[in-house]
Amino acid sequence: MRKTLFCLLAAIALSACSGDIIYSHFHPMMPNEWHADSVVNFDYTIEDADASYSLILYVRHTERYPYQNMWLFVENAGKTDTIEFYLADDRGRWLGDRHHGFIEMPVLYEDAKQFADTGAYRLSVRQGMREEELEGITDIGLEISRNEE
Numbered sequence: 001m002r003k004t005l006f007c008l009l010a011a012i013a014l015s016a017c018s019g020d021i022i023y024s025h026f027h028p029m030m031p032n033e034w035h036a037d038s039v040v041n042f043d044y045t046i047e048d049a050d051a052s053y054s055l056i057l058y059v060r061h062t063e064r065y066p067y068q069n070m071w072l073f074v075e076n077a078g079k080t081d082t083i084e085f086y087l088a089d090d091r092g093r094w095l096g097d098r099h100h101g102f103i104e105m106p107v108l109y110e111d112a113k114q115f116a117d118t119g120a121y122r123l124s125v126r127q128g129m130r131e132e133e134l135e136g137i138t139d140i141g142l143e144i145s146r147n148e149e
Helices: 002-017
Strands: 021-028 033-035 040-046 053-061 069-076 079-086 097-099 102-113 119-127 133-135 137-146
Touching: 021 040, 021 053, 033 137, 040 137, 053 069, 069 102, 079 102, 119 137
Parallel strands: none
Antiparallel strands: 021 137, 033 133, 040 119, 053 102, 053 137, 069 079, 069 119, 097 102
């Protein structure tokens, strides 16, 4: 529980303290379901390879989401990761911020990320929950901020 709370606070602090946002985009999931074969792609451009960046994924969901946690498979810049994070605490209370009928959860994917070169990149995300149709997911987002030096 402490690890989850620390990660949540770190993500919120980083999003509040990081530098310029260079990319921010959300992909809607219609009809509030994330199919197992659906890959969400984010295409972005890095113009300064000397800078470091924070990459934060966002999961927006409704109270219909049936689990406490979520697994994601993320591919970015030649690297593949499997990440787990919590959307609810041990008592079933949703973590994250509530907005107009959904809950938005920031997930720090990488901090102080350095890219090998400038140019176009793609980050791809798939749900790893072994559900054919994962209910309650409304949007998946990515925000990339250039860290202040």
